[in-house]
Amino acid sequence: MYIVITGVTRGLGRALADWYIANGHTVAGCGRTGPEIFNLRFAHSEPNNFEVVDVTQPVRVGIWAERVLGYGVPDIVINNAAAMNAPAPLWEIPAEKFAQLIATNVTGVANVIRVFAPPMIARKSGAFVNFSSGWGRSVSRDVAPYCASKWAIEGLTKAFAEELPEGMAAVPLNPGVIDTAILRQCWGDGADGHAKPEEWAKLAAPFILKLGPKDNGRSVSVGGSGD
Numbered sequence: 326m327y328i329v330i331t332g333v334t335r336g337l338g339r340a341l342a343d344w345y346i347a348n349g350h351t352v353a354g355c356g357r358t359g360p361e362i363f364n365l366r367f368a369h370s371e372p373n374n375f376e377v378v379d380v381t382q383p384v385r386v387g388i389w390a391e392r393v394l395g396y397g398v399p400d401i402v403i404n405n406a407a408a409m410n411a412p413a414p415l416w417e418i419p420a421e422k423f424a425q426l427i428a429t430n431v432t433g434v435a436n437v438i439r440v441f442a443p444p445m446i447a448r449k450s451g452a453f454v455n456f457s458s459g460w461g462r463s464v465s466r467d468v469a470p471y472c473a474s475k476w477a478i479e480g481l482t483k484a485f486a487e488e489l490p491e492g493m494a495a496v497p498l499n500p501g502v503i504d505t506a507i508l509r510q511c512w513g514d515g516a517d518g519h520a521k522p523e524e525w526a527k528l529a530a531p532f533i534l535k536l537g538p539k540d541n542g543r544s545v546s547v548g549g550s551g552d
């Protein structure tokens with residue numbers, strides 16, 4: 326399968342990219358951290374391909390898509406890239422920080438869908454897996470911007486699912502709780518003891534491969550069924 330993954334420079338996106346390539350799939354990945362993108366390029370030969378792309382920039386995402394589509398039309402697009410706010414009550418979060426988080430977690434997902442949906446719809450096959458969260462289905466104090474963004478992903482994905490032709494899927498996916506930079510940003514050392522991304526990917530990567538039209542528009546969790 327040809328799999329597009331946003332946010333492959335670390336964390337869950339990186340673990341998924343490594344697992345898919347190790348298991349014979351082809352990955353097109355992006356992220357903003359140049360040195361990590363170059364490491365991925367050196368480690369994995371073509372047709373795997375990696376680019377420095379900020380998903381908040383629609384023109385840049387469009388140029389990236391042209392390169393990715395040069396290798397073929399993807400079978401799966403995983404919208405994984407996201408950011409977490411520094412924990413604080415909503416009224417203490419500066420407007421520009423709030424806007425930046427929404428630009429990444431929500432607008433970035435729409436930017437990626439805008440460029441990959443038309444060729445996949447023309448082929449009438451493929452799946453979009455948009456990373457949600459437990460905080461896309463429940464809430465906690467001090468993470469209101471992140472909650473807002475992940476609840477938005479649930480709604481965006483379910484509406485988009487209704488627009489897809491038969492044979493395709495769009496799925497909001499809660500990955501679970503994994504020890505990554507995002508988790509450490511809100512829980513600090515409380516992240517200790519949670520699954521590491523490489524362990525998680527052994528379950529999550531094959532789970533994602535099985536998502537398809539039967540799951541279109543369903544809220545799904547890694548290792549579970551729809552909620």
Ligand SMILES: NC(=O)c1ccc[n+]([C@@H]2O[C@H](COP(=O)([O-])OP(=O)(O)OC[C@H]3O[C@@H](n4cnc5c(N)ncnc54)[C@H](OP(=O)(O)O)[C@@H]3O)[C@@H](O)[C@H]2O)c1
Pocket residue numbers: 331332333334335336337338339355356357358378379380381404405406407408429433456457458459499500501502503504505506507508
């Ligand atoms: N870890 C958990 O327990 C957990 C729980 C629920 C949901 N999630 C979700 O799982 C996904 C992955 O998170 P993670 O835990 O792996 O976090 P992470 O370790 O912080 O990784 C986030 C990735 O997104 C990329 N990214 C951020 N902003 C970007 C932008 N504007 N353009 C392109 N790439 C960008 C980062 O790369 P650069 O900085 O290089 O751009 C990085 O590769 C997220 O959607 C998150 O909300 C995670």
